[in-house]
Structures are given as structure tokens and as C-alpha cells.
Amino acid sequence: MLRIYICTQCGSTRIVSNNHDSSCLVCNKPMSRAPITYEKYIGFDRTQREEFIKNWLNKLEGE
């Protein structure tokens, strides 16, 4: 199963399979698992992805 991870530092994303390392390739920080399925994420266009990432990071900051 593939999952979407988002870096809370720089906002970059990775598609990660089960039990795979999920550190950010840019800043080497642990990434946060995004609450979205791989299938749904790849169905997004560029703008929708950017919007989704922005909203998710805002939500994490608010907690």
C-alpha cells in the first residue's frame, strides 16, 4: 500500500510504501503522513495538491 507523506518543514511530498523510510529528501526530517489515499492524491491536479498540502500544514500548526 502506498501512502502520501508531507514534510512539515518544507512542504515537499513523497509517496512511500509500507514500512519504508519516510524522511524528507530535502531536509532529512521525519515526514507527516497525510490523511489522503494515494489514489485520491494522484487524481489531483497541481493546484489541488498545493491547496491540499497548504491546508494540511495549517492544520498541523494549529494543533
Ligand SMILES: [Zn+2]
Ligand atoms: Zn522537507
